[in-house]
Amino acid sequence: MNGPNFRRILTLGLSMFLGLAVRAEAQEWKTKWDKILADAKKEGKVAVAGPPGTAYRNVMRAFEKKYPEIILEYQGFTPSNFTARFSKERQAEQYLWDLYITGPTGFDITAKKAGELDPIKPLLILPEVRDERVWLGGFEKAFLDSEKQYVFAFQAQITPQVHVNREFIPEKDLNSIKGLLDPKWKGKIAINDPRVDGAGNGRIALWAGQLGEEFVRALLKQDLGLTRDDRQLADWLARGKYPIAIGIGDTEIQELQKIGLGLKVEPLGGKLAEAWRLSTGWGAVRLVNKAPHANAAAVFVNWLLSKEGQTAWATIASRPSRRTDVPRVVGLSPEPGVDYFDIDREERVNLRDKAQEISKSLLR
Structure with a gap:
């Protein structure tokens, strides 16, 4: 059975198999997401440390409008202030934070070595978040840490x-x-x-x-x-x-x-x-170890890295996103097709x- 009919049957069978696989994959992430969202609503809040300033707080309010059942506890810090506070809290065995948003600092390396960060990559569930096509250089390239697991840079800003x-x-x-x-x-x-x-x-x-x-x-x-x-x-x-x-x-x-x-x-x-100079500015997120609201953290970070969340970042905070499908910030957004040297990577x-x-x- 080597004729045209056999080839048509084989092609049809392969198409059906691939279609079933795609549908199964879509159902898998949707089932997982629905459970996380339900559990996040039960947790009822998410604790985020991030950049200081009214503009950033206003970005976070957009999340609260999207998910009113999840209270966002947001506090702004300079990197040095957060590091000092975080160290004291850990010594006292206080685990208060779910996520930390700031630019790349020495904290990332020391906290990772101390086991005080958990991989954030497994939390990134939404297909639009993991889409290679919408991130400058691709999804994987947005991770600043050597393991490509812990520190995700969602902002990309150029300065002369x-x-x-x-x-x-x-x-x-x-x-x-x-x-x-x-x-x-x-x-x-x-x-x-x-x-x-x-x-x-x-x-x-x-x-x-x-x-x-x-x-x-x-x-x-x-x-x-x-x-x-x-x-x-x-x-x-x-x-x-x-x-x-x-x-x-x-x-x-x-x-x-x-x-x-x-x-x-x-x-x-x-x-x-x-x-x-291509820089991350304040825009990188990491998952704190022993996060008290792990499901709510997953909901928040998927929203933040979605087109909706990054549009809020670009338009409300006026900071350029690494996503290429959101509004550009004139004078700050990277130019398409230019291979910038990203000095914020851990290996550098x-x-x-x-x-x-x-x-x-x-x-x-």
Whole structure:
């Protein structure tokens, strides 16, 4: 039985089998989700520690509207404040938190080693949350930890590495990051001191991983102006004392532009990947070990990472999502097709220390 009829029967049988498998898989997640949702409503609340600020609290209110049966206990912390409080609570055997939302910090590594985080990946049940197509670089790439289980980054924000005052340096003379090594820019570049933690160190760390140590060493030999004062760095740039600045924030530039200074300051490098720092900001979530409301935590995190939750994050908090199917935040959302270097990954945590080491050896 090798003729056309056999092939048609085989194709039909295979299609039926695949259809049954898809339906079974759909039924499996739906059954699991319905049980979790029912149990979450019995728990009645979820405790979330997250970023401070009214905008973030307003995002959380959108969850309460979606699930009024689950009370959201939300408290905002800076990373250092949460770490100190969490440590004291653990010593007292108090297990108060379900989820912790903040950017990548040393807490992730120490808490994971101490067994104080549980894998969050098994909680991510909704197909739209696990959909590879809707996350920048794919679903798996959103995990920052080496195991791809514990820390899920749902925010992706780009910030310029370098700013140039075009009043003093036209674009035809400098239009790329690698162009900074030209000897004619020696003594014309200022940087937020990379020998200490901060924006300058972060820029050098990124380039060390992306462009290599040789590039970094050559740049640090360009007779850089050093400061640990963001306002001074902005003033140098705006007035042209140093028409090129590394590691400066938009806030400082905007303040000077309000009084008519630095009106021609702009980012360097266009859409080149090395011209931008891809960061997680406050937007990564992890599951705390011994969570008191495990089912409610699952409901919350699936909502947060859904299209609805990430739309709230992008539109209410004005922070760019890693999801590609929600509204973009102008000036902050990554550009499609650009392969940014994600320095927030655990395997790259040592780049900052390496950047400090190199900077200290070359800068006096």
